[in-house]
Amino acid sequence: MVITRNGLVLGATAVTLSTIAVTSLGIHSQGQALFKESPKELVDEVWQIINKQYVDGTFNQVDWKAVRSEYLNKSYTNKEEAYKSIREMLKKLDDPYTRFMDPEEFKNMQVDTSGELTGIGIQIGLDEKTKKLTVIAPIEDTPAFKAGILAKDTIIYINGKSTEGMDTNEAVSLIRGEPGTKVNLTILREGQRKEFTITRARIEIHPVEFSEKQTPAGNIGYIRLKQFSANAAKEMRDAIRNLESKQVAGYVLDLRNNPGGLLYSSVEIARMWMDRGTIVSTIDRRGEAEREMANGRALTNKPLVVLVDKGSASASEILSGALQDNKRAVVVGSQTFGKGLVQSVRPLDDGSGLAVTIAKYHTPLGRDINKHGIDPNIVVDLSDKQRQDLWIKEREKVATQADPQFAKAVEVLGKEIAAKGTNAQRN
Incomplete structure (x- = not known):
C-alpha cells in the first residue's frame, strides 16, 4: 500500500492481521464530527465512491443504479443498520477485495507498514475462485510463521467458529488480540486439516x-x-x-x-x-x-x-x-x-472506511x-x-x-x- 497525495491509500496487498496506530495519517481528523445525522447519507457516500472509482464499469454485471434505489429507499434508525446495508450492497459486486470497515475495523487495519505491529503476522484474503479465507503469506519470523502457517493455507475455523461465508473484517476481529493471548486456527492444507494454537505478540519488522x-x-x-x-x-x-x-x-x-x-x-x-x-x-x-x-x-x-x-x-x-x-x-x-489488483482505502465521514478495487496492474510486457x-x-x-x-x-x-x-x-x-x-x- 502507499499513501498518495490526496490522502488515499493504494495497495497491492490484502489484510494484515496486526494493529498499528493510524493517527499520524490524519485519517480520523474530523470524521466523527462531520458525520451527517442520517445514516442514509453514509450508504449513499459508499455508493457514490464505488460508482466513480470501481475498476469494472459494468460493476461485475450488477445494475449499480438499481442497487442505489434499493438501499436508499430503506429507512435507517442507526449506523449499525446502515453498516449492514453497505455490506449487503458491496457483496453484490462479488469482489473479495472491495470491503467496508466499521470505525473499529478501520482503525485496526494496517494502513502503514512502518512501525511495530501487534498480531500473529499473516496476510489473509478471500480466494477469488473458492471464496475461502486464505493465507496469502505469513510474515517471516512472526508467531504465525514460526507455528508453521504457509501461503495458500485455507483457514476453516477460528477459535472453533466456521469461516464459511466470513469476510476478512470478521476474520481479523477474531484473530487479532492482545500480545500474550492465544488464537486457535484450523486450516486445510492439501486436503488435510491441521490445528494451530498461536500466541499473539508485538512484531518488529526489519525488511x-x-x-x-x-x-x-x-x-x-x-x-x-x-x-x-x-x-x-x-x-x-x-x-x-x-x-x-x-x-x-x-x-x-x-x-x-x-x-x-x-x-x-x-x-x-x-x-x-x-x-x-x-x-x-x-x-x-x-x-x-x-x-x-x-x-x-x-x-x-x-x-x-x-x-x-x-x-x-x-x-x-x-x-x-x-x-x-x-x-x-x-x-x-x-x-x-x-x-494483480490495486485497492484504494479511504476514510468515510463517521470514522469507518472503504476499500475499493480501482485498478489492475500489468507487467511491462502487458x-x-x-x-x-x-x-x-x-x-x-x-x-x-x-x-x-x-x-x-x-x-x-x-x-x-x-x-x-x-x-x-x-x-x-x-x-x-x-x-x-x-x-x-x-x-
Whole structure:
C-alpha cells in the first residue's frame, strides 16, 4: 500500500492481521464530527465512491443504479443498520477485495507498514475462485510463521467458529488480540486439516537482510527482502551499496514468502536494479494506463537472479515481473501467488472506511498476473513439507547449498557471471 497525495491509500496487498496506530495519517481528523445525522447519507457516500472509482464499469454485471434505489429507499434508525446495508450492497459486486470497515475495523487495519505491529503476522484474503479465507503469506519470523502457517493455507475455523461465508473484517476481529493471548486456527492444507494454537505478540519488522557469500559462482551478494515496508527502499539501497563496495560478482535477491506491502516501494526498488524500461502499468476502468518507468539511476548492472515462491505476492510480483520482462534478472523458484489488483482505502465521514478495487496492474510486457502469478524462468518447486522443513525446522539451511532453490539460483548466477565476463572481453 502507499499513501498518495490526496490522502488515499493504494495497495497491492490484502489484510494484515496486526494493529498499528493510524493517527499520524490524519485519517480520523474530523470524521466523527462531520458525520451527517442520517445514516442514509453514509450508504449513499459508499455508493457514490464505488460508482466513480470501481475498476469494472459494468460493476461485475450488477445494475449499480438499481442497487442505489434499493438501499436508499430503506429507512435507517442507526449506523449499525446502515453498516449492514453497505455490506449487503458491496457483496453484490462479488469482489473479495472491495470491503467496508466499521470505525473499529478501520482503525485496526494496517494502513502503514512502518512501525511495530501487534498480531500473529499473516496476510489473509478471500480466494477469488473458492471464496475461502486464505493465507496469502505469513510474515517471516512472526508467531504465525514460526507455528508453521504457509501461503495458500485455507483457514476453516477460528477459535472453533466456521469461516464459511466470513469476510476478512470478521476474520481479523477474531484473530487479532492482545500480545500474550492465544488464537486457535484450523486450516486445510492439501486436503488435510491441521490445528494451530498461536500466541499473539508485538512484531518488529526489519525488511532487508543481506550478506556476502562465497559460492561456486564466486563472491556474490545475497539480499533477502521480507516485506515492502516504508523503510524497505532505504534498507535495500544501503544493502546494495555495501555489497558493491565489496565488489561482489552478482546478486541473488530473495523474495520468497514476501507477501507484498507498499506498491511504490516495489517501484523504487526496481529502479535500483534497472536503468531503463517500464516497471509496471496500472489500468483503471477507462483502460487508461499509468506507467512507472526506470529513471537511469540503477545502483548496479551486475548479474541478478530473483528467488520467488507461492508466498511471493502483490508488490513482490510487480518487482519480479519487471525484472523478468526487462531481462534484467532470471527468476527462479515456484509460481507466485497471483494478486494483480490495486485497492484504494479511504476514510468515510463517521470514522469507518472503504476499500475499493480501482485498478489492475500489468507487467511491462502487458501480462495480467491476477489469479495466476509470475512463472519463473527456471522452476524449482518445493513441497509444503519441504518448505516447512526449510523455513521452520532447518532455518540454518536457507540460502545455502542445502536450499534447493538457492542452490539453483547460484548455479544460474554463475552462468550469467561467466557470460557477462565473456561479453566484456569481446568488447
